[in-house]
Amino acid sequence: MIRRDSAGGSGAGGQDAGGQDAGGRDAGGQDAGGRDAGGQDAGGRIRRAWQAVRSGEVDLSCELGSVRLANPVMTASGTAGHGDELEAYVPLGALGAVVVKSLSSEPWPGNPAPRVHQTASGMLNSVGLQGPGIEAWIHNELPALVATGARLVVSIWGRRINDYSAAAAMIDGLTGVTAIEVNVSCPNVEDRSRMFAHSASATGEVVAAVQERTGLPLWVKLSPNVADICEIAGAALGAGAEAVTLVNTVFGMAIDLDRRRPLLGGTGGGLSGPAIHPVAVRAVYDVRAALPDVVIIGVGGVSCGEDAVELLMAGANAVQVGTATFRDPRAPLRVLEGLERWCARSGVRKVAELTGAAQVDTGVVPVQAHRGVDRSAR
Numbered sequence: 309m310i311r312r313d314s315a316g317g318s319g320a321g322g323q324d325a326g327g328q329d330a331g332g333r334d335a336g337g338q339d340a341g342g343r344d345a346g347g348q349d350a351g352g353r354i355r356r357a358w359q360a361v362r363s364g365e366v367d368l369s370c371e372l373g374s375v376r377l378a379n380p381v382m383t384a385s386g387t388a389g390h391g392d393e394l395e396a397y398v399p400l401g402a403l404g405a406v407v408v409k410s411l412s413s414e415p416w417p418g419n420p421a422p423r424v425h426q427t428a429s430g431m432l433n434s435v436g437l438q439g440p441g442i443e444a445w446i447h448n449e450l451p452a453l454v455a456t457g458a459r460l461v462v463s464i465w466g467r468r469i470n471d472y473s474a475a476a477a478m479i480d481g482l483t484g485v486t487a488i489e490v491n492v493s494c495p496n497v498e499d500r501s502r503m504f505a506h507s508a509s510a511t512g513e514v515v516a517a518v519q520e521r522t523g524l525p526l527w528v529k530l531s532p533n534v535a536d537i538c539e540i541a542g543a544a545l546g547a548g549a550e551a552v553t554l555v556n557t558v559f560g561m562a563i564d565l566d567r568r569r570p571l572l573g574g575t576g577g578g579l580s581g582p583a584i585h586p587v588a589v590r591a592v593y594d595v596r597a598a599l600p601d602v603v604i605i606g607v608g609g610v611s612c613g614e615d616a617v618e619l620l621m622a623g624a625n626a627v628q629v630g631t632a633t634f635r636d637p638r639a640p641l642r643v644l645e646g647l648e649r650w651c652a653r654s655g656v657r658k659v660a661e662l663t664g665a666a667q668v669d670t671g672v673v674p675v676q677a678h679r680g681v682d683r684s685a686r
């Protein structure tokens with residue numbers, strides 16, 4: 309088992325500025341992150357080539373609470389595998405961070421097939437959080453992930469509060485883990501399988517329980533399928549989260565006409581991809597307006613640099629790329645390149661300046677002022 313050495317701290321703090329800038333295609337036109345013909349790992353060479361051609365005009369670094377990343381583009385949980393699968397296409401160390409597919413303390417089989425279905429402008433999935441369990445992941449996947457040099461964020465999930473506590477305790481102390489993303493879009497078997505993410509109090513309880521078991525920074529990933537996402541975000545922050553990740557998939561369903569039954573094995577599914585990009589932009593905008601100091605990671609339908617810019621302007625501090633990766637495994641890197649190009653073209657010297665740039669002052673009192681969200685506990 310890999311345990312964090314004493315110098316590793318809680319994962320907070322700056323990244324080595326030398327090796328962590330955006331990756332890209334190498335000068336010879338080889339696919340980013342690919343292994344060259346001689347079998348030699350091309351990641352370092354591509355990173356160096358990218359640095360040589362980068363304008364250097366744009367400061368891409370971002371601060372997410374106590375975590376400082378070299379750039380604001382990450383993978384989204386569940387769309388980049390459990391391990392280093394994507395390293396064959398993208399030098400993962402070039403991204404801001406890699407968010408691992410949600411893991412539980414025990415192995416979990418997930419939902420029956422079919423699990424994914426293409427829709428007009430996105431996809432439906434009902435994977436059902438299949439996973440090997442944290443102990444097996446630590447042995448089989450973590451070493452290769454750490455070897456990529458990527459900043460790692462481990463997503464955890466559970467079906468009861470104790471599951472989350474157990475998962476957090478297993479992650480705490482691992483070498484190379486920067487933060488925990490708490491996925492609360494999960495049925496709470498102790499509350500009639502109502503999603504934790506649909507209840508402010510259940511979300512707060514999960515975060516408080518996780519915080520007792522780890523000193524790692526906590527990001528809480530919220531569901532868009534709620535009436536007031538600002539209230540849930542306030543509860544997560546009040547219980548000790550450093551950031552909220554907005555948003556998980558939107559409830560959806562497809563019907564198999566021949567069978568006259570729901571098409572997905574899990575019956576309902578989660579919609580993702582371009583179809584939900586405006587939903588994500590709205591959620592980010594509303595939470596930024598309601599909670600001006602919050603750290604937000606925006607996710608939903610990002611497939612190019614401009615999509616990322618839109619989420620940043622709505623109020624995000626960083627973004628994640630999910631479904632786009634199924635179409636093009638290099639999508640996270642393309643988004644990063646596109647973001648930097650857009651900034652350079654638009655005279656933006658520091659990407660952090662974009663956060664909330666589109667916010668309009670409506671004179672509405674921010675939520676925490678009248679809901680009394682206690683952020684002193686952070």
Ligand SMILES: Cc1cc2nc3c(=O)[nH]c(=O)nc-3n(C[C@H](O)[C@H](O)[C@H](O)COP(=O)(O)O)c2cc1C
Nearest residue numbers: 384385386410433491555556580581608609630631
């Ligand atoms: C196949 C699939 C699996 C996913 N698995 C997870 C998961 O394990 N944990 C999680 O927090 N989100 C999961 N998500 C949600 C994504 O991380 C992301 O929030 C969502 O898909 C919206 O972003 P996108 O439109 O860029 O995909 C999954 C999404 C897809 C499409």
